[in-house]
Every structure is written in C-alpha cells, then in structure tokens.
Amino acid sequence: MSHDIETIAARLRRDGYRVTPQRQLILDAVCRLGGHVTAEAVYAAVREIVPALNQGTVYRTLNFFCEQGLVTATQQADGLTVYELAGQQPHHHLVCRSCGAAYEIPHDMLASLVEQAEAQYGFALEMNHISFFGCCQDCRRRRPYPAGSAG
Amino acid sequence: MSHDIETIAARLRRDGYRVTPQRQLILDAVCRLGGHVTAEAVYAAVREIVPALNQGTVYRTLNFFCEQGLVTATQQADGLTVYELAGQQPHHHLVCRSCGAAYEIPHDMLASLVEQAEAQYGFALEMNHISFFGCCQDCRRRRPYPAGSAG
DNA sequence: ATGGATGCAAAAGTTTTGCAAAGAA
C-alpha cells in the first residue's frame, strides 16, 4: 500500500502541523523501503538523498508519524524498534528463533483469540501486526528446540 | 515456583561453571522479586544486600542464566528486556497500551493458534509467555482507541 | 594452581533533548 501524500499533507496542515521536505522524505522512505524498517535504515535511506538530514529529525519524525497514526512501531525480539506504514493489511508472523525465518500467517488464525478477548475481557486487541516466536520445521529437524528466551 | 539451589549448583559445577555468591544472590533476587524483572530491578535488589556488586556482573549473570536455561528473557513493548525464572507455568497477558493494565489469560485461549501453527506450518510456538497489546474495557469507555504503535 | 568470574571503567549502540536558527503557513 502506498501513501496518499496529498491527503496526508492536507490533514497535517489542518491540524496545525507543517509539511516539510524532511517529513515527506522520511514518509517516502518508509513507504519505499517497505515492510519493517529501523530508524537507522530510514536515516541511511534519506541521507542518500539529503546528506544533511539529521538523525534526531528522523527519530522525532518517526515518532510524530506514530502519534499521527501514519506509521506504526513494533519491538522486534532483539529490542530494536521497527516501523511500517500504518493501514497495511493486518498480518502476523511466526518467527523462528533459531534461523530467523518469518512465516506470514493469515489473520483468521487469530480470530478465536480476538473474539474471546473481546467477549470475556472487553479487550480490543491490536491486530495490525503480531509476531509469534518459536522454532520452525527445518530447525526442529536439526535440533528439538533452541535454548534461550521466551516470547 | 522456587528454585532448587542444590540441584542447580550441582549441575553448574558439573558443567565446569562456578557457583559464586553473586550468582546465588542474583538468582535469588529473580526468584524473590517474582514475575518479570528488569536487569536494573535485579541490580537494585542485590545492591541492597551487597552494595559492591557490579552492574556488569548482573547483566553477565542474567545472560549466563539464560544460556543455562535457568531464566528466560522477553522483550517488553517498550523495548526493555525482562527476565523471569524458567519453568514457570505458561502464562499470557493482555496489556493495555493506554493505562498499562495487564490481564492474565488462560493458556487454552491460544490452543487453536498453537494447533494451527503446528499443523499448517510445522512451527512449534514458544508458549512460555506472550503479551498481546490493545485497549482494555475501561479505557475504551473513555476513548475509542489509543493512537500509537502496534504490537 | 588453574582458569572462570568479578569489579571497574570505558565504550558501544540506540534514542532523546535543549537551544538557536531556519522555514512553512
């Protein structure tokens, strides 16, 4: 999914924020890089276009986009924060702790969980993107289960 | 669940590691504090008993315990690493992004997910502890949905 | 005595922040 810069710009202006070249570049980079990107990757990407663009600006802008709901932030298992364009199709991953492989799983595998959380706890689960950790088929053949941390 | 220091000590010695006062203190602290503890919380706890104990030692020792399978590490949504004694009952949480409240949910709410991951992908999900994020009942009454990041 | 573990301190890596200058509205 791409971003409609016109609509977004108009909305930001309406809300009293400013549409600067830096913000456009950074949003473009998140879109163009696709998937989950770290702040550093975004910084590297925009620096290729505008070398003077500051790292602090990248962090501030990504946080700003999160607050505005244009971008979402997720913690990876290694603690790094990754960003992606908001409004993506809900998607979830099975991430193998052993080899790092990520398998996308359909949203409806979580349907029962979502329903129960809603029905029993009145809890609205965030369903944009969830990563589950474990051990994939290939690695299980090699080794029963990796030592280490829990998700 | 408590830890059997005798058994653990014997196993570590057998494997060529040493059972030091620092290691005992740190494992004790993780056990005593209970639940999910940050490295800093452990550091603070052991310092009350042995003020000279070093912060680097806490990090090294927690990592060592993880490698030994005595402790598990998890990334919180805010990026902090939290530790807990291994071998706890599998437990999961619904964590509200708005107010921070955590609701424990029974393991079998995930049963269907676990089965499908296994059946369709041959993927063994780590089931020690998973946190789902969203918005709790109380906060939904105040505000339809919090802006911000996705889990 | 042997070599694994600790203490210390410095460094690494990511993210935040204060402030003056720049620039979008």
Add this chain to the structure above:
DNA sequence: TTCTTTGCAAAACTTTTGCATCCAT
C-alpha cells in the same frame, strides 16, 4: 510575522566489553 520544525551536539539510557584481580574448585 508567527510558531513549528530542523540541525547540531550533548546527554540519557541500556547493555557490552577489556583487562587486571580475585576466588571457587
């Protein structure tokens, strides 16, 4: 012109690491 945003640099914060010393075995 106004006031948000940027650039710069320094700091904050968590975690890691090199090395000499210490101590569990």
